[in-house]
Amino acid sequence: MAELRQDPTTHEWVIIATERAKRPHDFQKEAPASAATARDPACPFCPGNEHLTPPEDFAVRREGAANDGWRVRVMPNKFAALLPGAEIARHNGGVFRGMTGYGKHEVVVETPRHDQLMALMELDQVEDILRAYRARYLALRKDHRIRLILIFKNHGRAAGTSLEHPHSQIVATPVVPASVRVRCETATRYHDDTGQCIHCVVRDEELQQGTRVVMETRGFVAYQPFASRVPFETWIVPKRHNSSFGHISDHAIPDLANVLRTVLWKLYYGLGNPEFNYIVHSAPIEDEDKEYYIWHIQILPRLTLQAGFELGSGMYINVALPEETAAFMRDCKAKAG
Amino acid sequence: MAELRQDPTTHEWVIIATERAKRPHDFQKEAPASAATARDPACPFCPGNEHLTPPEDFAVRREGAANDGWRVRVMPNKFAALLPGAEIARHNGGVFRGMTGYGKHEVVVETPRHDQLMALMELDQVEDILRAYRARYLALRKDHRIRLILIFKNHGRAAGTSLEHPHSQIVATPVVPASVRVRCETATRYHDDTGQCIHCVVRDEELQQGTRVVMETRGFVAYQPFASRVPFETWIVPKRHNSSFGHISDHAIPDLANVLRTVLWKLYYGLGNPEFNYIVHSAPIEDEDKEYYIWHIQILPRLTLQAGFELGSGMYINVALPEETAAFMRDCKAKAG
Numbered sequence: 022m023a024e025l026r027q028d029p030t031t032h033e034w035v036i037i038a039t040e041r042a043k044r045p046h047d048f049q050k051e052a053p054a055s056a057a058t059a060r061d062p063a064c065p066f067c068p069g070n071e072h073l074t075p076p077e078d079f080a081v082r083r084e085g086a087a088n089d090g091w092r093v094r095v096m097p098n099k100f101a102a103l104l105p106g107a108e109i110a111r112h113n114g115g116v117f118r119g120m121t122g123y124g125k126h127e128v129v130v131e132t133p134r135h136d137q138l139m140a141l142m143e144l145d146q147v148e149d150i151l152r153a154y155r156a157r158y159l160a161l162r163k164d165h166r167i168r169l170i171l172i173f174k175n176h177g178r179a180a181g182t183s184l185e186h187p188h189s190q191i192v193a194t195p196v197v198p199a200s201v202r203v204r205c206e207t208a209t210r211y212h213d214d215t216g217q218c219i220h221c222v223v224r225d226e227e228l229q230q231g232t233r234v235v236m237e238t239r240g241f242v243a244y245q246p247f248a249s250r251v252p253f254e255t256w257i258v259p260k261r262h263n264s265s266f267g268h269i270s271d272h273a274i275p276d277l278a279n280v281l282r283t284v285l286w287k288l289y290y291g292l293g294n295p296e297f298n299y300i301v302h303s304a305p306i307e308d309e310d311k312e313y314y315i316w317h318i319q320i321l322p323r324l325t326l327q328a329g330f331e332l333g334s335g336m337y338i339n340v341a342l343p344e345e346t347a348a349f350m351r352d353c354k355a356k357a358g
Numbered sequence: 359m360a361e362l363r364q365d366p367t368t369h370e371w372v373i374i375a376t377e378r379a380k381r382p383h384d385f386q387k388e389a390p391a392s393a394a395t396a397r398d399p400a401c402p403f404c405p406g407n408e409h410l411t412p413p414e415d416f417a418v419r420r421e422g423a424a425n426d427g428w429r430v431r432v433m434p435n436k437f438a439a440l441l442p443g444a445e446i447a448r449h450n451g452g453v454f455r456g457m458t459g460y461g462k463h464e465v466v467v468e469t470p471r472h473d474q475l476m477a478l479m480e481l482d483q484v485e486d487i488l489r490a491y492r493a494r495y496l497a498l499r500k501d502h503r504i505r506l507i508l509i510f511k512n513h514g515r516a517a518g519t520s521l522e523h524p525h526s527q528i529v530a531t532p533v534v535p536a537s538v539r540v541r542c543e544t545a546t547r548y549h550d551d552t553g554q555c556i557h558c559v560v561r562d563e564e565l566q567q568g569t570r571v572v573m574e575t576r577g578f579v580a581y582q583p584f585a586s587r588v589p590f591e592t593w594i595v596p597k598r599h600n601s602s603f604g605h606i607s608d609h610a611i612p613d614l615a616n617v618l619r620t621v622l623w624k625l626y627y628g629l630g631n632p633e634f635n636y637i638v639h640s641a642p643i644e645d646e647d648k649e650y651y652i653w654h655i656q657i658l659p660r661l662t663l664q665a666g667f668e669l670g671s672g673m674y675i676n677v678a679l680p681e682e683t684a685a686f687m688r689d690c691k692a693k694a695g
Contacts, residue, residue: 023440023459025533033536036459038439102375102667102675103360116556116563117584122360122373173666181665192667196362199370200672203540219453226453247454300670321669328518329510330439330529332658333637335537338439 026248029223031204035248036338043340045349048252048324050293059134066094066130066186075099078127079156081149092146093153094130095191101126102192109166109195125161125193129153129172135186139174139282140289147278150189151269154301157191158267162306167193169201169305172266177296179323197305205308212313220315223247224258233347236283240276243284245343245350251325252341253292253350255284257318264304264314281318284350288322291353296323363585366560368541372585373675380677382686385589385661387630396471403431403467403523412436415464416493418486429483430490431467432528438463439529446503446532462498462530466490466509472523475631476511477622484615487526488606491638494528495604499643504530506538506642509603514633516660534642542645549650557652560584561595570684573620577613580621582680582687588662589678590629590687592621594655601641601651618655621687625659628690633660 024037065073071094079095103124111120131139131150139147154172161170174189175182182188197205211219227233227244235243235255243257257280259273269277288295298321304314331337361374402410408426416432440461448457468476468487476484491509498507511526512519519525534542548556564570564581572580572592580594594617596610606614625632635658641651668674 023438023461025457025459027455029453029455031536034531034533036439038459101360102373116366116559118364118366119584120362122362122375124360169671171667171670173670175665179663181663190667192671194371194671194673196371198671198673199368199540203536222453247456298666298669300666302670319670321666326516326518328512329635329637329658330508330527332635333508333510333639333656334506334529334531334535336531336535 028246028248028250030207030219032207033248034336035250036336037342038338038340039342042342043252045253045291045341045346048292048295048322048341050295059136061135061186064135064184064186065099066128066184066188067135068133074128079153079160081153091133093132093149095127095153095157096130098126098128098190103194105164120195123166123195125164125167125191127157127191129157129189129191131187131189137187138176138285138289138294139187140285140294142282144275144278144282147282148274151274151278151281154189154191155267155269155274158265158303161191161193162267164193166195167306168197169194170267170303172301174297174299176298177294177323180296180298197307201305205305205311205314208313209311218262218313218315220258220313220317221262224260224315232344235287235347235350236280238276238280240273241280243280245347247343249339249341249343249346250337251321251323251339253288253295253320253322253324253346254343255288255320255350257281257284257320258315259317262312262315264311264316265306265309266301266303266316268309269316284320287350287353288320291349292322292324297321298323365583365585365587367544367556369544370585371673372587373673374679375675375677376679379679380589382590382628382678382683385629385632385659385678387632396473398472398523401472401521401523402436403465403521403525404472405470411465416490416497418490428470430469430486432464432490432494433467435463435465435527440531442501457532460503460532462501462504462528464494464528466494466526466528468524468526474524475513475622475626476524476619477626477631479619481612481615481619484619485611488611488615488618491526491528492604492606492611495602495640498528498530499604501530503532504643505534506531507604507640509638511634511636513635514660517633517635534644538642542642542648542651545650546648549648555599555650555652557595557650557654558599561597561652569681572624572684572687573617575613575617577610578617580617582684584680586676586678586680586683587674588658588660588676590625590632590657590659590661590683591676591680592625592657592687594618594621594657595652596654599649599652601648601653602643602646603638603640603653605646606653621657624687624690625657628686629659629661634658635660 075097077096080091081093082090303316412434414433417428418430419427640653
């Protein structure tokens with residue numbers, strides 16, 4: 022019998038379609054050969070081609086490194102969805118509301134190496150990426166016109182990326198998206214009713230049940246949510262309440278780097294380098310001090326397609342049981358850090 | 359400069375990314391050769407293979423037709439996401455809510471011909487499909503456990519279909535999906551404030567502005583919404599207020615068949631048979647008599663991919679201007695009906 026499960030943080034239902042269920046290993050594919058080359062002369066993100074991108078906003082550099090020493094580089098996206106420069110103007114033409122597309126859209130080049138996937142990086146490289154995320158988050162949030170900062174990564178063509186060189190993106194928007202607002206309202210109402218943060222309650226319940234937990238460290242839990250929308254959806258959630266990724270502490274960064282790399286490594290080896298997106302969710306900037314939200318990383322492998330039903334209803338049909346895929350992930354052992 | 363536009367029916371923002379904008383003809387591709395064969399012996403939906411599917415729930419038959427005379431056939435989906443049979447049981451385990459996956463999931467085989475795309479069908483065939491949709495909608499809504507009935511079509515692999523033989527699907531759910539509830543609440547509040555149906559107001563405004571209208575008939579308008587989420591998103595909306603597709607009148611069916619086929623024909627010839635989903639949206643059954651909702655068909659071509667930003671924020675980045683793509687569609691002339 023199929024089962025419906027409700028995401029407690031959005032109240033959206035997910036159909037766990039056991040009639041068409043797949044076992045975790047059904048999602049495995051042959052891992053493609055990794056990009057053959059550590060440097061691609063035509064790649065704008067490779068060392069030596071820095072002139073092909075807009076000037077950098079930020080970089081992590083280390084003494085004695087090759088090229089000009091950068092390990093992580095952040096610059097404006099050449100094909101930005103939102104742009105700074107213009108003043109924000111709203112236009113309310115009858116029933117249609119619009120505004121100028123003010124905002125920031127940046128690219129984080131994660132490594133000088135063209136062929137280095139995050140799943141296979143040294144830990145200190147992942148730490149530098151997270152430090153770059155934090156530095157840019159904090160810089161962008163100083164702009165009072167910015168309402169939300171979203172950090173995300175698209176890995177593989179099906180996940181929406183066109184450039185192979187490992188990179189992430191940061192978008193800072195001048196509005197709070199409606200679905201983010203709904204998430205906040207749901208959490209606020211839960212907090213009004215119970216005095217608790219719904220995200221913390223869910224995390225603690227996942228920890229207690231344990232069947233969907235992938236790993237746990239001193240500061241973080243990785244689990245596949247009760248109402249996972251897609252097979253192998255995985256959340257990384259801090260144990261300490263904190264609504265904004267910008268507030269992550271120095272000492273939490275190595276811990277998070279380890280959890281993030283381990284989860285990506287398990288996906289890489291367990292499933293054969295699947296395409297995926299991850300999103301670093303933070304509360305809207307105006308809600309950073311509220312007690313009802315917790316920043317987290319949501320990893321969404323692209324193993325199945327969303328069709329008309331999902332597009333029309335917002336309800337997902339998930340053909341895998343989170344309890345089974347989480348057990349598969351736990352059993353997939355990563356190398357030592 | 360990029361532009362943000364808000365969908366008045368959901369309040370979700372869309373980024374119209376003019377910096378990366380594509381012109382309508384950039385989305386054209388070579389139309390693939392259509393399926394070579396009118397009948398595939400291995401296809402469960404082809405005539406002669408009726409025994410490969412579950413028993414039919416409904417069919418349109420005509421005197422003198424080939425095989426056993428069916429023109430459209432509806433049967434339970436062999437790989438159903440939701441199933442009838444069990445009683446609905448809710449389980450509220452702490453913060454996690456679930457229920458048995460009660461529901462109905464049906465397949466509508468649109469034609470006996472394996473290679474007949476809806477865009478290229480005779481009008482009376484499209485009419486028979488719409489009659490089958492209505493008949494099943496009305497039959498399914500008699501089940502008091504059903505809350506919402508969604509009719510949809512996935513065309514092409516990227517749109518989530520695995521079987522080539524033209525077919526649509528119907529899913530009847532035992533809950534109102536949260537995003538559908540949000541849409542209803544938005545419309546209710548607008549109705550509370552103004553006494554008007556937001557969907558009718560938007561349709562009339564689109565008609566008056568005209569720049570995004572694709573076509574208009576006596577009973578219907580097809581337009582590409584002000585805040586289109588994807589390039590060439592097209593809505594077909596009845597002029598007469600009616601919240602449920604189940605209530606469509608006999609005389610409106612030929613009119614709708616003409617509009618639907620013409621829009622699909624324009625996409626087929628204009629863009630080279632793109633993959634797409636369409637969804638026939640109706641109000642939840644409990645809200646069928648409310649004045650604030652209007653059933654409509656939403657056509658979503660799969661010309662671009664949604665990446666981490668869309669998945670994380672619910673905000674879409676659309677790289678085409680609806681005013682330009684609608685003009686392109688108007689200029690693409692369909693054959694006479």
